[in-house]
Amino acid sequence: MESGFLTFILTFSFAVYSSRTDITDWDDVVVAREGMPATLVCADQTARGAVTINWKVRSLGTDEWRLVLSASEKTEFSGGASKPSMRFTDHNFKDTGNFSLSFQPSVDDSGLYSCLIEQQERKQRERFILLAVLTVSVIPAPPVPQNSTLRLIARVTPNSVSAKIRWVAPGVISMKSEKKTNVGTVTKLPQIQTSDSGSYVCMVQAWGNSRSTLFAFNVDVTVNADKVATFTNITHVKTTQYSSRLVLGCLYTERSQARMAVWKHHNTSRQLPMSSNGPGSISTTLHLPITRDTAGNYTCSLQLKNGQVVRVTQAVTVPPEESVTPSLLPSLSALLLLVPLVAAAVGVLLWRQKHISDHGIEQSLSVQSCEAENIYEDPRDRQAAPQGSVYMDLKPRGEDDVYKELERYELCQS
Incomplete structure (x- = not known):
């Protein structure tokens, strides 16, 4: 029931x-x-x-x-x-x-x-x-490192609720806030110190049924003096190449913490031209093509107000295809082509010279041998022999010797 x-x-x-x-x-x-x-x-x-x-x-x-x-x-x-x-x-x-x-x-x-x-x-x-529902974010999370920038963000959901948010620092000091779409109401406190520790108050004024109600929420913030903020992750380099120049840009987000930013080359004697498009950036320009003098390590040094120095380095190298001077390429190619031709010509000349030398020696030996007395003929037969007839008393020691003697004889007759 x-x-x-x-x-x-x-x-x-x-x-x-x-x-x-x-x-x-x-x-x-x-x-x-x-x-x-x-x-x-x-x-x-x-x-x-x-x-x-x-x-x-x-x-x-x-x-x-x-x-x-x-x-x-x-x-x-x-x-x-x-x-x-x-x-x-x-x-x-x-x-x-x-x-x-x-x-x-x-x-x-x-x-x-x-x-x-x-x-x-x-x-x-x-x-x-x-x-x-109010959501509150404390960046960085407590304990907050000394010398960092404290960010307090508050947002009310749903967005259709008519509400106004403002932040109050310890000592009832009103803080300047900014409302950002899809983020919330943001307030910043740069270079935070241990004396800034305390309860920060988020004040929310909401309207309903023709009347408003004020809500207050405490947000405790502690600053750690032993933990100093570092910004090594503040800074990065962006390279942009044009037809005749290369631009190295150094970008950093913690603009309120920066005291000075500068570009340096590993060759400290080089003076680099520098320019800036606005807060948080500094650039230097290199003319193209990159030569051995302009190549090297380029370092962006960012000096912070707390004395810390953040550095990021960009290496600029000579392109491989331009490492050899273009004007030397034709002569080097021609030289490489001439090497085998010269070698061949020298070889031919040496061969011909040797051939001529060998032929002259053979002729000289042949003439001398023709003038010398034939060791195979009888001297008495030389006088008795009629003209036009040749008698040779050959005493060969082998088959090859016969042909050699005949060739020499024909040579002498010619």
Whole structure:
């Protein structure tokens, strides 16, 4: 019986909420910091005893109501939109009339909440509360290094909530802030020191139902004197090549921390031309093509106000195809082509000279041998031999010797 009665109550409540999708106004606005305890106040001192409470939520921009928490004097039921941290502030609500809801919201929990009080199955009271969730970022995370730039960022969700944010430093000193789209309200404190430690206050003024409510949130910041900020990750080099020049640009983000920036070549005697397109950049220009004199290591040195020096180096080299002087290429090619030709010509000349020399020696030997007495002929036969006839008394020692003697004889006759 109780289960059926509870089902009837929930069904009736859903029907009531579905008919109120045109809600464009709310009774109150609550700004809660993400992850911190928050309370949505709903109370009625006249509603006591047999009462039923229904908490629901509707995300802005949608028409769907979702059950968060429902309870009567006998039962309690959590809906699909409930979170583990959600609970009634006072579980003795039937006697006190305090039906407030407490939980730790996240950004996704922002939206329009409804608290419906029913007594004897009749609507007693309905209260609408707009919940806006504040997210706070501290950069860098505490403990903040000394001499760094502290950034405090605050943002309220949903964006449609009419709210104004401002930051107050310790000692109730108002800080200059800037609202950036999709980021939030940002305030900066450069060169932070240990004396800047303390509680910074984020003030949020929200409007609802023709009135405004001011919410204050403390943000504790501690500065570590033993941890000095370094900016080795401030700085990088960008190279841009044009048809006749190469531009080396040095870019750095911590402009408020920089005291001086300069380009240097490894050959310290070289004076580099430098220019700047604005804060946070310094450039030097090299003429193309790169030569052995202009090549080398180019270093951008950034000196910070805290005395730290950050350096980044860019190496500039001579292109491989230009490492040999172009004017020498034709003569070198011709020389390489002439080497085999000269070698061949010298070889031919040497061969011909040797051939001529060998031929002259052979002729000289042949003539001398022709004039010398033939060791194979009889001297008496030389006088007796008639003209036109030749008699040779050959005494060969082998087959080859016969042909050699005949060749020499023919040579002598010629």
